[in-house]
Amino acid sequence: MSHHYYTLLNWIPFEKLSWILLSANPAAIHILEQNLDKINWGWLSFNLAAIHLLEQNLDKINWYYLSYNRSAIHILEQNPDKIDWCWLSRNPAAIHLLEKNTDKIIWFGLSYNSAAIHILEQNQDKIDWASLSRNPAAIHLLEQNPDKIDWCWLSRNPAAIHLISKALEQNPDKIYWWLLSINPKAIHILEQNIDKIDWVTLSINPAIFTYDYKQIAEQRWPINKEIIQNRFHPKNMKYFSGWGIEEFDDYEE
Numbered sequence: 001m002s003h004h005y006y007t008l009l010n011w012i013p014f015e016k017l018s019w020i021l022l023s024a025n026p027a028a029i030h031i032l033e034q035n036l037d038k039i040n041w042g043w044l045s046f047n048l049a050a051i052h053l054l055e056q057n058l059d060k061i062n063w064y065y066l067s068y069n070r071s072a073i074h075i076l077e078q079n080p081d082k083i084d085w086c087w088l089s090r091n092p093a094a095i096h097l098l099e100k101n102t103d104k105i106i107w108f109g110l111s112y113n114s115a116a117i118h119i120l121e122q123n124q125d126k127i128d129w130a131s132l133s134r135n136p137a138a139i140h141l142l143e144q145n146p147d148k149i150d151w152c153w154l155s156r157n158p159a160a161i162h163l164i165s166k167a168l169e170q171n172p173d174k175i176y177w178w179l180l181s182i183n184p185k186a187i188h189i190l191e192q193n194i195d196k197i198d199w200v201t202l203s204i205n206p207a208i209f210t211y212d213y214k215q216i217a218e219q220r221w222p223i224n225k226e227i228i229q230n231r232f233h234p235k236n237m238k239y240f241s242g243w244g245i246e247e248f249d250d251y252e253e
Helices: 026-033 051-055 073-078 095-100 117-121 139-144 158-170 184-191 213-231 234-240
Strands: 006-008 209-211
Touching: 006 026, 051 073, 073 095, 117 139, 139 158, 158 184
Parallel strands: none
Antiparallel strands: 006 209
């Protein structure tokens, strides 16, 4: 669905958000497009939905951050000399490049890579457990090694909500709220603990936006109206016979 159909959740005050981190938020691209002068181009280089803006402003790209952007693989492949292998090691869309350049892998970066679990499972002695605690595909490894969990980074792991919720009940001091504020699966927890939210880091959380259903309806109505008029044209009534709709069952041309 188009990013233009997003709107900010009604309990979040826009003025408390940070333009710097908002620049990295893919759900905020419609706001960024309307406020180009406020964009932070370094953080925009992270933004999955901003490739069209980055391609038009190659001179403003932060290549370190772009190396982590899974939507930017085509740009990186065209500029291999500008790749940062530490950030690329985190990029789930770059596995083919990493497997061809194993000598350039940075293991603490790869430990965060959700597409690299097969490599990490075969090289557990090289895992960085702090980075792995952020990895949404590594929950099984973390559950098998609870003493190695880094709770700071686990707080931002969207696949660890069950562990986070349990910790909130039993040992809330383990939770780092400035990183939980980033976690898109924690929005219900944050809404119930507004006083603990870090509004700066919340700015990067795509879950602070929701679909603008009114705008969707307004923009799609002309298309929907045409479809309805076509489908329910008298010439098509015969196709509804037998559907269990009483009014159409006896229709004859």
